[in-house]
Amino acid sequence: MNLDETHDPALQSWVESANVANADFPIQNLPFCLYRHGDAPPRIGVGIGDRIFDAAKYSSLTELIALQRDVLTQLRLRLSRALRADHPNPPRHLLHSIAECKLLAPEIGDFTDFYASIYHATNVGSMFRPDNPLLPNYKYVPIGYHGRASSIVLSGAAIHRPSGQLQDGSGPPAFAPSRQIDYECELGFFVGAGNPQGRPIPISEAEDHIFGVCLLNDWSARDIQRWESQPLGPFLSKSFATTISPWIVTLDALEPFRVPRFHRAEDAQPLDYLDSDRDRTEGGIGLTLEVWLSTEKMRTGKVQAVRLSRAKFAEMYWTLAQMLTHHASNGCNLRSGDLLASGTVSGPEKDARGCLLELTWRGTEPITLPTGETRTFLENGDEVILRGYAEREGARRIGLGECRGTIVV
Helix, strand or coil: CCCCHHHCCCCCECCHHHHCCCCCCCCCCCCEEEEEECCCCCEEEEEECCEEEECCCCCCHHHHHCCCHHHHHHHHHHHHHHHECCCCCCCHHHEEEHHHEEEECCCCCCEEEECCCHHHHHHHHHHHCCCCCCCCCCCCCCCEEECCHHHEEECCCEEECCEEEECCCCCCCEEEECCCEECCEEEEEEECCCCCCCCCCCHHHHHHHEEEEEEEECCEEHHHHHHHCCCCCCCHHHHCCEEECCCEEECCCCHHHEECCCCCCCCCCCCHHHCCHHHHHHCEECEEEEEEEECHHHHHCCCCCEEEEEEEHHHCCCCHHHHHHHHHCCCCCCCCCCEEECCCCCCCCHHHCCCHHHHCCCCCCCEECCCCCEECCECCCCEEEEEEEECCCCCCCEEEEEEEEEEEC
């Protein structure tokens, strides 16, 4: 592991809220964001406790993301030293309350969504192909598709129920509002330094091209998706909205939580271009992702949101490095600020299924909520909240913040 003084679990900050147990943004984290304070132009900030520390040197988040990995590592070190409790002259004038700032979405070029959970792929395949749930290419190819960057929104934005062609039974389709809106709990990751067109990125260099990660909810209209997906895959059932969290947690911050790449004895070995010693021994990340649901009735009755699932990102079949390397393996030019996503993060247990399609088994096993309401898919007024964090003994817990979205008409 590439650990340095910034990872010391004993470090404390002069920002007191960063020292609270289980804070998402202790000094060991330092996630980046784009924000506006008052009427000032957008600025780049760093999350620390319940505050934003202004990273005033850089004029745009795109400029920052494009920096080489070693430059970013040094920047993180300088920020850590500026925020430590023993700083002789704390730069308090660069600090703002998160509650008083407006968090903004970064500029995103292209968006690609993968299908990296073998548990999710097997579950979904079992619903539609019971005799052949996992297609033969899955254990060789990191499956993905190109999404729509223009409809990516920041946490908190309302999600409008889409309309599309719905087909029941064997009759002709009708154009109507989707009745099967679903969430997908995913991890997004931003491309840092890009690559020239025609020049692949070897897996040994892949993580030098990844800036950091965020929470991502790739909303789905399952009834539209079912009808439109043959033969080219999802289209309008996915492109209506994707929600991301405002905080980008760097790979450097996640170094203490690296774990061996997921692999089972019965699984195929990856092809050489998708394999390396580093990825084999430390390609996984010990992140936990949770999905919480709050209905309109729950909020009216002051009933707390209920957790629907909790999954381990370390159980994903493909690593971030493998996904990025495969994406660029044909010479595709990835650009700074491009967003890639893992696909639904699911595990082997039922309470680790990262979408309602799996959790309710295509609507046949409804969920009962504390108010007595039931859900197979999302209703208007339902708010979905994604949370993520990394923790292990001997390291300070760090969080990814929250990713929220509410379904409206």
